Amino acid sequence: xxxxxxxxxxxxxxxxxxxxxxxxxxxxxxxxxxxxxxxxxxxxxxxxxxxxxxxxxxxxxxxxxxxxxxxxxxxxxxxxxxxxxxxxxxxxxxxxxxxxxxxxxxxxxxxxxxxxxxxxxxxxxxxxxxxxxxxxxxxxxxxxxxxxxxxxxxxxxxxxxxxxxxxxxxxxxxxxxxxxxxxxxxxxxxxxxxxxxxxxxxxxxxxxxxxxxxxxxxxxxxxxxxxxxxxxxxxxxxxxxxxxxxxxxxxxxxxxxxxxxxxxxxxxxxxx
Amino acid sequence: xxxxxxxxxxxxxxxxxxxxxxxxxxxxxxxxxxxxxxxxxxxxxxxxxxxxxxxxxxxxxxxxxxxxxxxxxxxxxxxxxxxxxxxxxxxxxxxxxxxxxxxxxxxxxxxxxxxxxxxxxxxxxxxxxxxxxxxxxxxxxxxxxxxxxxxxxxxxxxxx
Numbered sequence: 001x002x003x004x005x006x007x008x009x010x011x012x013x014x015x016x017x018x019x020x021x022x023x024x025x026x027x028x029x030x031x032x033x034x035x036x037x038x039x040x041x042x043x044x045x046x047x048x049x050x051x052x053x054x055x056x057x058x059x060x061x062x063x064x065x066x067x068x069x070x071x072x073x074x075x076x077x078x079x080x081x082x083x084x085x086x087x088x089x090x091x092x093x094x095x096x097x098x099x100x101x102x103x104x105x106x107x108x109x110x111x112x113x114x115x116x117x118x119x120x121x122x123x124x125x126x127x128x129x130x131x132x133x134x135x136x137x138x139x140x141x142x143x144x145x146x147x148x149x150x151x152x153x154x155x156x157x158x159x160x161x162x163x164x165x166x167x168x169x170x171x172x173x174x175x176x177x178x179x180x181x182x183x184x185x186x187x188x189x190x191x192x193x194x195x196x197x198x199x200x201x202x203x204x205x206x207x208x209x210x211x212x213x214x215x216x217x218x219x220x221x222x223x224x225x226x227x228x229x230x231x232x233x234x235x236x237x238x239x240x241x242x243x244x245x246x247x248x249x250x251x252x253x254x255x256x257x258x259x260x261x262x263x264x265x266x267x268x269x270x271x272x
Numbered sequence: 273x274x275x276x277x278x279x280x281x282x283x284x285x286x287x288x289x290x291x292x293x294x295x296x297x298x299x300x301x302x303x304x305x306x307x308x309x310x311x312x313x314x315x316x317x318x319x320x321x322x323x324x325x326x327x328x329x330x331x332x333x334x335x336x337x338x339x340x341x342x343x344x345x346x347x348x349x350x351x352x353x354x355x356x357x358x359x360x361x362x363x364x365x366x367x368x369x370x371x372x373x374x375x376x377x378x379x380x381x382x383x384x385x386x387x388x389x390x391x392x393x394x395x396x397x398x399x400x401x402x403x404x405x406x407x408x409x410x411x412x413x414x415x416x417x418x419x420x421x422x423x424x425x426x427x428x429x430x431x432x
Binding site for chain 2: 005006007010011013014016018019020021024040043044047048053054056057059060061063064067068162188191193
């Protein structure tokens, strides 16, 4: 029996052995092949744990969208500009639909994530914030007091829904997109991994006052990133944006996690 | 039915990464190449439903890596480095990248790339029959391509 080349072991691991290679597989040492296949599958799992598919696909989709946009721009400049017109019409239609279907879904204050994060749970999207405090990593409860410079890392689980957008709103009314990575990302880029995942980047809080509120918008279908951000930015102008529920189109669900900034009139820094 | 990007990536990305790592050596370069592969493939996701994923991705990954070797003169980690570099540097000097050419071939029914055939047979130790199945050619067609390449390589080796 001869050793199989790497590529053929890969095909065996994927159950995609081509007909022309079946004799080689049949002639291989079954135990050695099983060990090789198991090793590849372990390597697959480790690779996807280190680099989850969700953020990676989001990056890929953003690149594809950017490339498509660049090509479309070239065509537009070369030809008649019809694509821009079609996009505008589509945008008007989406905005109209958004306005017609406004519905308040979940109570945001029920959306705070439980402890024990790390296993797949269907039905309840979860969003967890962690703060690096020296050498320690601290999970942040709702309304924990956080300060400018604190480094926050988010973990999330869409609870069985296939798509999601994560963004935050601060007390200065600034909305920041965390997932997908680009505000230009197409709806397909909102695909989320089936299990709990960590955002690829932690970030430091700025000195915005009062609060930092994270929203995890989930859906069974791809989410329109631009429309979601537009809804959040409109929401940010409301006086009650720290506590109210975000109004979303039917089919979108929300979870939110609010962290508080210290009261500038207070002399101590305890959590409320 | 169009492929699901997430499932497609989760299923095949590790395999593609290992392929790129084997040809390019450096992990970060391999990771970049792997992303290039998926950008190219997923750009045509609506056309991929009937394609054999691992075979297609393996071939496109080979093309992307060959293109990077041509561009950066990187040396592969193992296999037959001299052969790889020779193939990469002396085949397909067309203006368009080899990777894009591979997709063009795939989707526009253009002829297969001799460099990929050479890598599959000489580096990956595929039989002529396996190469033929991989690239969708006849065994005799593959044999002719390899004979032509061997002649060309031999001529290059004997040049002063």
